Amino acid sequence: MKNIISFAALALNLAAGTALAQDKVTFATNWKAQAAHGGFYQAVADGTYKKFGLDVTLLQGGPQVNNRPLLPAGRIDFLMTGNLLHSFDNVKNGVPTVVVAAMFQKDPQALIAHPGQGYESFEKLKTAPLALIAKDGQFSWWQWLKVTHGFKDEVLKPYNYNLGPFLANPKAIQQGYSVAEPIYVENQGKFKPVVHLLADHGFSTYSTVIEARTDTVKDKPQLVQRFVDASILGWVNYLYGDRKAANAMMIKDNPEMTEAEIEASVALMKQQGIVDSGEALRNGVGAMSTERIQDFYAQMVKAGLYKAGEVDLSKVATLQFVNKKLGMDVKAKLGGR
Known part of the structure; x- marks a missing residue:
């Protein structure tokens, strides 16, 4: 099925004088x-960016690549970051960036476990004798798990992105990206792991957010709007349309990926409602709300990551480019549900 561009949105941009x-x-x-x-x-x-007057270069990250400093330094125009913790830190530290869209309604951060060990219940995970968690996780969302759900530091061991220790110990739990590690576990361990999304248990951050510099938002709002709109339509068409060309581009950039792995990951994104759930069902992909940002910050204050009032939440994100129901007509035409 062909991908569909929202020409109504395109016409709106043209009517606004966007060249x-x-x-x-x-x-x-x-x-x-x-x-x-x-x-x-x-x-x-599929040419969506081009139709919105944008010649977009995608610069991928990686284990030895840190693209975050490039945005405030003016070397890139937009940045994809993991979740709102990065954005809170930027505001706290006076870094002049702002979130302009949130492509994932759910953070894919998850805890995974072996089946048949009693871990089908999220509450039982805190009884596991071994939790393999990377250092950055230990100092961020693990603190939330401790305060909110009663997890204990005594079981912690570093996760070094090697599945071996987890596969060898059926009583172990470990962190995982819910649309990646479960696929690798199934390929290597020959079993389907139990997967618990933190988002389904109160970890309310948005994820895969798009950040821009505050001066770009102020001085070039039409450019930001076009980039956000085209990205939203890109996600709708990727999930519900023909994504073969996009998959081929990703495999070219990252030859470690395979078509089968990508398609398995897309299936998990749909199944888990990573992109298209919650506020996105009402206001379109990319949707955000002030109330949810405030809720997540309050949780992080309770977890001890920030102090109350330490971050000016009005500077974390702007809603001016989202919540316009863009792409919902496209999704309907493509048969998305």
């Missing part, structure tokens, strides 16, 4: 190309 003169834009991701970046690759591959 489609192919503005050059560089967008950096936070890891190597994968299905979780699919909507952005889709918008390049």
Whole structure:
């Protein structure tokens, strides 16, 4: 089925005087190309960015690549970051960036476990004798798990992104990206792991957020709007349309990926409602709300990551570019549910 561009949105931009003169834009991701970046690759591959007057270069991240400093330094125009913790830190530290859209309604951070060990219940995970959690997780969302759900530091061991220790111990639990590690576990361990999304248990952050510099939002709002709109449509078309060209682009950028892995990841994104759930069902992909940002910050204050009032939440995100129901007509035409 062909992908569909929302020409009503395009006409709106044209009516507003937006010249489609192919503005050059560089967008950096936070890891190597994968299905979780699919909507952005889709918008390049199917010409959506081009139709919105944008010549977009995608700059992938990786284990030895940190693209975050490039945005405030003016070397890139937009940045994909993991979740709102990064954005809270930026505001706290006076870094002049702001979130302009949230492509994932749910953070894919998850805890995974072996089946048949009693861990089908989320509450039982805190009884596991071994929890393999990377250092950055230990100092962020693990603190929330301790305060909110009663997890204990005594069981912690570092997760070094090697599945061996987890596969060898059926009583172990470990962190995982819900649309990636479960696929690797099934491939290597030959079993389907139990997967518990933190988002389904109160970890209310948005994820795969798009950040821009505050001066870009102020001085070039039409450019930001076009990039956000095209990215939203890219995600709708990636999930519900023909994504073969986008997958091919990602495999070219990241040859470690396979078509089968990408498609398995897309299936998990749909099943788990990573992109298209919650506020996105009412206001379109990319949707955000002030109330949810406030809720997540309050949780992080309770977890001890921040002090009350330490972060000016009015500077974390702007809602001016989202919540316009963009792409919902496209989704309907493509048969999305």
